[in-house]
Amino acid sequence: xxxxxxxxxxxxxxxxxxxxxxxxxxxxxxxxxxxxxxxxxxxxxxxxxxxxxxxxxxxxxxxxxxxxxxxxxxxxx
Numbered sequence: 001x002x003x004x005x006x007x008x009x010x011x012x013x014x015x016x017x018x019x020x021x022x023x024x025x026x027x028x029x030x031x032x033x034x035x036x037x038x039x040x041x042x043x044x045x046x047x048x049x050x051x052x053x054x055x056x057x058x059x060x061x062x063x064x065x066x067x068x069x070x071x072x073x074x075x076x077x
Contacts, residue, residue, distance in 0.1 A: 009072075012068050012071070012072060015064065015068055016064075016065055016068055019061040019062075019064040019065045019068075020061070020065070022057060022058075022060075022061040023057075023058050023061045023062070025057075026054040026055075026057040026058045026061070027054070027058065029050075029054055030050070030051060030054040030055070030058075033047055033050045033051065033054070034047070034051075
């Protein structure tokens with residue numbers, strides 16, 4: 001049973017790491033797009049579309065982390 005719990009937590013941590021990497025990646029891409037927009041290398045429309053996409057990726061990753069934390073909390077009780 002301990003092995004199965006360990007495996008489950010390992011899976012949780014891998015999913016959290018992947019979600020954190022997604023947040024970092026999307027935040028960096030958003031910052032790059034913002035810089036390009038400020039330097040007039042990207043139109044406002046293109047920037048807004050990219051911003052929506054990156055914001056959605058960040059929010060989805062946050063939801064993933066939140067759901068994993070919720071699962072872990074309910075395992076303990």
